Amino acid sequence: MSIRSQLLKGILDGCVLAVIEKEAVYGYELSKKLQKVGLEDVSEGTIYPVLLRLQKNKLIIGEMKPSESGPNRKYYSLTAAGKEALEIISFEWNQLSIPINALLSKGDETHENK
Amino acid sequence: MKTSELIEQNNQRRELLTEENEKYYTNLLMYIRTKLTLSEQQSEEVLLEMLEHLIEGQREGKTAQEIFGNDPKGYADEIVNDLPLENKRNSFLFISEIALNIIGWFLIMRSVIIPIIGGDTSEIVFIISSLLLLILIAAMTAFGVKMIFGLISQSSFDANATDKKMMLKAGLYGAGGFLIIIVISYFTKEIGPSFTLPWEVSLGLGSMLLLISWLIKKSRA
Numbered sequence: 001m002s003i004r005s006q007l008l009k010g011i012l013d014g015c016v017l018a019v020i021e022k023e024a025v026y027g028y029e030l031s032k033k034l035q036k037v038g039l040e041d042v043s044e045g046t047i048y049p050v051l052l053r054l055q056k057n058k059l060i061i062g063e064m065k066p067s068e069s070g071p072n073r074k075y076y077s078l079t080a081a082g083k084e085a086l087e088i089i090s091f092e093w094n095q096l097s098i099p100i101n102a103l104l105s106k107g108d109e110t111h112e113n114k
Numbered sequence: 115m116k117t118s119e120l121i122e123q124n125n126q127r128r129e130l131l132t133e134e135n136e137k138y139y140t141n142l143l144m145y146i147r148t149k150l151t152l153s154e155q156q157s158e159e160v161l162l163e164m165l166e167h168l169i170e171g172q173r174e175g176k177t178a179q180e181i182f183g184n185d186p187k188g189y190a191d192e193i194v195n196d197l198p199l200e201n202k203r204n205s206f207l208f209i210s211e212i213a214l215n216i217i218g219w220f221l222i223m224r225s226v227i228i229p230i231i232g233g234d235t236s237e238i239v240f241i242i243s244s245l246l247l248l249i250l251i252a253a254m255t256a257f258g259v260k261m262i263f264g265l266i267s268q269s270s271f272d273a274n275a276t277d278k279k280m281m282l283k284a285g286l287y288g289a290g291g292f293l294i295i296i297v298i299s300y301f302t303k304e305i306g307p308s309f310t311l312p313w314e315v316s317l318g319l320g321s322m323l324l325l326i327s328w329l330i331k332k333s334r335a
Contacts, residue, residue, distance in 0.1 A: 027163045028170050044167065045182035045189060048160055052196035055156075064115045064159065071127065071166050072115065074159060 005041050014089035015039065016050050017078065020060055021086055026073040027051065051076065059085050120158035127162075130169050138178035138186060139168055141270045145190045148267040150259070152197045154204070160193060187271040207334055214327035216251060221320030228313040237313065242306025247299050254291045261287060 019025060019033050030051075031044040054060045059082035062074045078086070124143075131139060142164070146157055164182070171181045182189050200208075228236050262284050269275030 028167045031167070043181070043183050044171065045164070048164060049189075049192040049196045052156075052160060052193065056196060056198055062159070071169075072123065072162070073166065074163050 002041070008039065008041060011089075011093065012042065012046070012050055013054065014086065014093065016047060016054065017059065017082055017086040017089065020076050021078050021083065024075040024077040026075050030076070054082070058082075117155050117158050120155075120162050124158065124162050124165060127165055127169065130172075131165075132172060135168055135172060135178040138182070139165060141186055142182070142190050142193075145187070145267050145270040146193060146197075148263040148270075149194055149197075150263060151199055151205075152194065153200045156197055160197065190270075204334070207330055211327050211330040211334065212255070213252060214323045214330070216255060217248065218320045218323030218327060220248075220251075221316045221323065225313040225317035225320060228316070237310050238308050239311045240304050240306050240308045243299070243302050243304060246302050246305070247295070250295055250298060254295060258287060258291060 015034060016030065019030055025033065027047060031042070031047050034042050034047070051060070051062070055062055055076075058079055060076045060078055062076045064072050064074050066072050128136065128139070143161055146152070146161060149157070168178055168181060171178075265280050265283060269280055
């Protein structure tokens with residue numbers, strides 16, 4: 001597993017929650033949206049274990065709905081607990097990302113100091 | 115949507131898959147469906163979602179391998195780990211349905227055999243012997259189901275496994291189990307108090323149990 005996909009695995013739950021918060025989506029749509037924002041490393045199938053886990057933890061609920069074009073789709077939306085979890089994850093991510101950015105983008109810093 | 119509707123839809127939609135994708139997907143499906151302790155409804159929902167995803171991906175020229183990865187067994191295990199367990203009520207109903215079905219057929223077969231053999235002795239039921247036999251059949255059935263589903267699940271991703279090998283194993287188990295039941299019931303024939311159960315009563319009781327079993331099945335589906 002590449003370093004990028006390992007890092008991603010830890011934060012993928014948060015990414016999925018963030019997409020679902022904007023509007024209710026079904027699986028295929030969700031994977032398209034993740035790829036669109038630039039998370040192309042997420043192999044499409046990985047979202048299903050994540051969705052199951054989030055449902056099990058009652059952070060999201062899924063509802064089967066018939067669609068006009070034929071197949072039934074399961075649309076996911078956040079629960080109150082899911083919104084809370086997303087806030088916590090966003091907060092924690094910011095706490096981490098600022099110092100880590102500062103540490104790991106040393107190159108830019110020395111450049112600025114010149 | 116009911117579980118039976120999900121399964122029905124899955125069967126129809128699966129026909130849209132290419133041969134290669136169908137093979138990949140069917141392996142996943144067999145592996146997940148044979149995990150009997152998992153919630154059937156939730157399993158079928160995620161299976162249908164994955165199928166719809168695969169159908170849409172196929173339209174864009176993607177293969178199942180590109181979508182679900184190169185390690186189908188590892189992927190299936192992840193899904194299985196994150197699926198919730200079947201709730202107690204459903205498990206209880208499922209087991210009752212099967213138990214009533216077996217006892218029902220047992221009583222009906224008895225009512226067919228007794229008039230053929232004739233004689234009053236064959237209508238006598240020994241309580242302890244009968245209970246022993248019932249427990250034995252129940253245990254054999256439970257163990258057999260577990261073993262056969264285990265075999266199917268194991269062979270899901272095994273390219274070397276053939277249906278013939280599996281049938282042989284299952285057949286041997288069935289024959290062996292049957293032999294054990296016959297031998298043990300022969301030696302425990304006449305234990306405990308007894309009463310007479312005429313074949314007509316046996317037929318009526320058996321039919322009633324089958325009816326109840328069928329009603330449970332209807333309510334479950």
